[in-house]
Amino acid sequence: MEAEKAIYDLHQNCADDAGYLKFLSRLALPMAGLLPPTSEGLDYGCGPGPVLAGMLEGYGHRVKLYDPIYADHRQHLQQQYDFIVCTEVIEHFREPGREFARLFGLIRPGGWLGVMTKLVIGPDAFSRWHYKNDPTHIAFFSRPTMLWLAERYDCAIEFIGNDVIILQRNPHRRSN
Secondary structure: OHHHHHHHOOOOOOOOOHHHHHHHHHHHHHHHHHOOOOOEEEEEOOOOOOHHHHHHHHOOOEEEEEEOOOEOOHHHHOOOEEEEEEEOOHHHOOOHHHHHHHHHHOEEEEEEEEEEOOEEOOHHHHHOOHHHHOOOOOOOEEHHHHHHHHHHOOEEEEEEOOOEEEEEEOOOOOOO
């Protein structure tokens, strides 16, 4: 875990970086447009500087933080939320099946999961893909995988651009 943290610590993701804010806005803006006022959410994998949480709080939402390295607030995994955001997180999942079951269990019926990750295009492109070269990226997802997750967890799904995916749990599904 320490070696992994050392790699993460090299990232320069801060609230005064206009490029980083623009990057995060590709998820923050669509999510903010979907959420009812004062929704309660979780920034899952928030990292050392929870910039996305701050952006969503700026839209009037309440956001709790969880990150196994930087914000290990396990108590925040004991309730359900109106939304969860994961930016550049799911590619780090050691056990994707278990992590997605946890995430969808934390979302209220009718709630939202917003994900940012680069999607695999195909085998040929994968061999040349820079994203796989990050040693902390150990799980990769494709559009069909995301569609499968939507079906598995009874969600509507929308792909926004090449790397933003928003899923909404069926509002008539009972909580786990």
